[in-house]
Amino acid sequence: MILNCKGLNHTEINKSIRKAIQNGEKEIVMNNVNGQGYLFAGVKNGIKAIINGVPGNDLGGMMDGPSLFVNANIQDCVGNTMNNGKIVVHGDAGDILGYAMRGGKIFVKGKVGYRCGIHMKAFGEKIPVIVIGEDAGDFLGEYMASGIIVVLCKNKSTLDSNYLGVGMHGGAIYIRGNIEENNLGKGVAISSLDDWDKNFLTNILDEYSTDMNSKEKYDLNSFVKLSPLNSRPFQRLYSY
Amino acid sequence: MSNIIPEFNVDKNEDRCIKCKVCVRQCSEGVFKYFDEFDLIRIYNDKCIGCHRCEMMCPTDALTITKNTALYKENSHWSSYTINSIKKQAETGGMILTGSGNDKAYVSYWDKMLLDASQVTNPPIDPLREPMELRTYLGKKPEKVILKEENGDISLETKLAPQIKLETPIMFSAMSYGSISLNACESLASAASKLGTFYNTGEGGLHKKLYKYGKNTIGQVASGRFGVDTEYLDTCAAIEIKIGQGAKPGIGGHLPGEKVTVEISETRMIPSGTDAISPAPHHDIYSIEDLKQLICLIKEATNYEKPVFVKIAAVHNSAAIASGIVRAGADVIVIDGFRGGTGAAPSVIRDNTGMPIEIALAVIDQRLRDESIRNEVSIVAAGGIRSSADAVKAMALGADAVYIATAALIAMGCTLCQKCYKGKCNWGLTTQDPVLTRRLNPAIGSEKLTNLVTSWNLEIKEILGSMGINAIEALRGNRLRLRGIGLTELESKILGIEHAGM
Numbered sequence: 001m002i003l004n005c006k007g008l009n010h011t012e013i014n015k016s017i018r019k020a021i022q023n024g025e026k027e028i029v030m031n032n033v034n035g036q037g038y039l040f041a042g043v044k045n046g047i048k049a050i051i052n053g054v055p056g057n058d059l060g061g062m063m064d065g066p067s068l069f070v071n072a073n074i075q076d077c078v079g080n081t082m083n084n085g086k087i088v089v090h091g092d093a094g095d096i097l098g099y100a101m102r103g104g105k106i107f108v109k110g111k112v113g114y115r116c117g118i119h120m121k122a123f124g125e126k127i128p129v130i131v132i133g134e135d136a137g138d139f140l141g142e143y144m145a146s147g148i149i150v151v152l153c154k155n156k157s158t159l160d161s162n163y164l165g166v167g168m169h170g171g172a173i174y175i176r177g178n179i180e181e182n183n184l185g186k187g188v189a190i191s192s193l194d195d196w197d198k199n200f201l202t203n204i205l206d207e208y209s210t211d212m213n214s215k216e217k218y219d220l221n222s223f224v225k226l227s228p229l230n231s232r233p234f235q236r237l238y239s240y
Numbered sequence: 241m242s243n244i245i246p247e248f249n250v251d252k253n254e255d256r257c258i259k260c261k262v263c264v265r266q267c268s269e270g271v272f273k274y275f276d277e278f279d280l281i282r283i284y285n286d287k288c289i290g291c292h293r294c295e296m297m298c299p300t301d302a303l304t305i306t307k308n309t310a311l312y313k314e315n316s317h318w319s320s321y322t323i324n325s326i327k328k329q330a331e332t333g334g335m336i337l338t339g340s341g342n343d344k345a346y347v348s349y350w351d352k353m354l355l356d357a358s359q360v361t362n363p364p365i366d367p368l369r370e371p372m373e374l375r376t377y378l379g380k381k382p383e384k385v386i387l388k389e390e391n392g393d394i395s396l397e398t399k400l401a402p403q404i405k406l407e408t409p410i411m412f413s414a415m416s417y418g419s420i421s422l423n424a425c426e427s428l429a430s431a432a433s434k435l436g437t438f439y440n441t442g443e444g445g446l447h448k449k450l451y452k453y454g455k456n457t458i459g460q461v462a463s464g465r466f467g468v469d470t471e472y473l474d475t476c477a478a479i480e481i482k483i484g485q486g487a488k489p490g491i492g493g494h495l496p497g498e499k500v501t502v503e504i505s506e507t508r509m510i511p512s513g514t515d516a517i518s519p520a521p522h523h524d525i526y527s528i529e530d531l532k533q534l535i536c537l538i539k540e541a542t543n544y545e546k547p548v549f550v551k552i553a554a555v556h557n558s559a560a561i562a563s564g565i566v567r568a569g570a571d572v573i574v575i576d577g578f579r580g581g582t583g584a585a586p587s588v589i590r591d592n593t594g595m596p597i598e599i600a601l602a603v604i605d606q607r608l609r610d611e612s613i614r615n616e617v618s619i620v621a622a623g624g625i626r627s628s629a630d631a632v633k634a635m636a637l638g639a640d641a642v643y644i645a646t647a648a649l650i651a652m653g654c655t656l657c658q659k660c661y662k663g664k665c666n667w668g669l670t671t672q673d674p675v676l677t678r679r680l681n682p683a684i685g686s687e688k689l690t691n692l693v694t695s696w697n698l699e700i701k702e703i704l705g706s707m708g709i710n711a712i713e714a715l716r717g718n719r720l721r722l723r724g725i726g727l728t729e730l731e732s733k734i735l736g737i738e739h740a741g742m
Contacts, residue, residue: 042541044470062541064470077524083469096524100465121509145510170511231514232497239334
């Protein structure tokens, strides 16, 4: 089904999406999207959507299942507390991408803003993943409890943003290139990849390349892994 | 060796003690230790936290816990608490952590306000024989109501914003699964459902076992976003965005790793044994416009069917913030005063930050009235409400309902020892240790809570009757029925009430 979003506000678009799902639509092409926020908020369905135009803040917030393919840039707070599904972006992303993401995948072709992937979570097999093609802003993966972030640094040789992974107490950030100690947040350690990491990266990068219509292969030996030094970074702050 | 003098003395009367070892088994702090070879119970005073569990459980009344009055030489400036804090900090280099609410001797304005009653010219009502209405609806109210008549049937034309219906204006405030045990959560949930009111999940998500109480559940969304998924949003009857907490304004939540068990790790989706961090700022909210964005997201995700609460701590500019929150589209504002409790907070913050709920409530209600937006929002007052009298005074000052939490914990056994952060609560409340959580039977906890609120309901009806009014609605924001006692002119002005005699 094709939905022309011109002149519609976010509530009207979301109503049309919910109605399309009720009618059993499996795929929806949304044209002329222009800054409308909260699209697919809380939607529980495996519907596929192709979004033409720039969607507004909180795209896919708290959503549970849809696959969104955006042929433009995206704004702030995309994938906020997203529970499941996929967001593929053929462009750049704004700040706080994937805040407290609980599951699903976000693939970005270009760069992302500040505080991407903060508070990411996971339990058991349910692991959220964010893959970023170019670079990421400061505070990447702040307070990360679990989950995985991959930064491919295609536009530069190394990620030179600051406070990377500050306050993280679980999960992992894989970065292509070398990382200077002084770019790291407090309590974060750099290590090389083990077999589990390499296997995971191989699979996720294959999926990323497919979604980005690219045949690019990545040398897994050029990645480093950031993980928490200690599972309780704030333990010694208090006197009992 | 610690150089801190014990705060409490544990006295055991040897004539009464039958060496049954109940005290040894009951004390999670390890105050009592039994030595088989000497048939002796040794007491370690320095470990006692003054919770009185052993005293209450001892079958022969052999134990007495007393405050160590000879702690340090009497000094009005350097209290024993101050001296011990300095010593602890000198030993550890850490901030002093504490639990529950501010216990310092600040003024309580509840104790400086008296209620009016009817005499001769406006007769009181006997609540035992006449109907008294406590039912309360929380949510945005329309500016005006338009009715339409069709074939003699009258119906409402105005579209109402979503409301939640309370049979009593008392709800249970946010305490997360994690900070309190699942049995304590279930006691609150089941009591709320029996009473026709609501309890709040706190920021720790909702355990599957509690989904059945969803109709009486307010789900919290805090900066850590623990347990927030579509199932949670669907199950809860209302959603509360937590910006701040009265006990620790500007300070985030911190659930120590000791309390993060496997089940909590599943509910919160964080690794077990790690600290659960909910930092003070939501990093997607730096302004009223950003708050509006999160409110909108929640409303879109729940199809505009559920009221959205925003909870803030009472601070100096609360009135202006409250006005912004209304304009951001919240349906209910929760204001948490500085006496509100916490599972863990640095004592320097708990004891020195924020402001009394009485003042915050009065100025917020007045500000929203002055701006003609009071109908746009319901106000819930929280933070140290101790009795039905406090609740009634809060409603006369402008609250639509009150939240209670410390009182609810006390009903379930808490003795306010303030060691919630240790995770060893002897009453099975603020702990996840399976041996300790078994001490609270949810059926009994629920019954105690139901009794507490039922008795407060009776008292509120008596108070309303004595004022000659028959509905809680007629008391809301009715400051004429309050008088100050021992207030300065400025205090009376801020509270918006006359002094007794006026």
